[in-house]
Amino acid sequence: MDLAPAVTFDRDNFAALLEERGLTTDQVNTRDGDPFSEMNLIRRAITQARTAVPFIYRNAVATLPETLTWITALVDDARAQQKRRDAITPVISRGRSLLLLGPTGVGKTHQAYGALRRLAVTGVSATWLTTSSADLYAALRPRAGVDSETEFRRYAHARLLLVDDLGAAKATEWTEEINFRLVNHRYENQLPTLLTSNVLPKQLADRLGDRVASRLIEMCDRAVITGTDRRRNAA
Template structure:
């Protein structure tokens, strides 16, 4: 057994003691036909990779909304165990659209969902970014392969796109958004989207076709309440 990997796993799990991992006993996992050596290494890698994806401000984020927790359960149910280690990997499944005014906790819940999946021990290999940063990285300029940037997000097993609809509208922005949503829609790839845009205005802000795809693709959760930022909490 990899002692350093076990220590790393324990440190991540201790920060979220209320989350029960899918593999809690490595010896029992071995007895049930899993490869505990590879399971330990993969689990440590999952936790480290997810941690590197989550910004410092959201390192302690955890999903708490009942509908978000229900979505996580669906993602776990749709995941499949790896042939050797038995560690579960995210596969095709439902997506999540978090809507609500600024500061109601959408980003907190989104990063919390990524964290919870990692503590559970599900290999999501997530990518995460505000939509404005995706546009900025893709914007054509010398030395930048825009298509490779697009593919890095489009191909991610689990993608978190924050603040959809926040960027200034243009035909190019609409094209990128449509391509990204359609790519993941056509393949049933699990994606988390957040947006400050009111549900009834989503179509006019990001395009009716994209909004329709999102409605079909996603479990829609509307968050309400006071601005968490004004109360000193991450949002």
């Protein structure tokens, strides 16, 4: 593990997220020379989160009780595992998943990236891979020079995976198979996955297939975001 350089706090509101944890930006930037210190882990995580989060969600803060409960459970579990194994750092490895449902524009993606940003200030190691389902299918489409199976495994095995907009595109046999294999792998190995979808809860089975819906229902905490399209409201 490397020593992370100091981070600046004038761009987004990470300072406020830290404050909620009772930490100051000066504390986080205190260089103690220990690559495994909590402050070094937070500096690394903030730098990684800034790369992973798309520009319009750079200030996103997750506020749903279900999201906060999910994060707390993952963090508590990582710390408990660290103690049990006498490991140097707490790492998120296994745990429950979270499914955010709601119609277009209510704030599902905002909530998801808000969760990623919140996890960054917890001091546990959380390695994210983020994608939308459309980008996932594009990345896995068989083409010259790319081994689709290797690419698939990158998503299937990711420590923490965000799949935005599951079920948004018209399903084909091929996308159904990808959805099933991905969800099944994450389900069987209890790999924490954050999924968003604009499919209504009662339509999950119709839109994603019985076997995907059944696994999602067992493996995920669920939150339904209600309201109107924030984009239209803003316009």
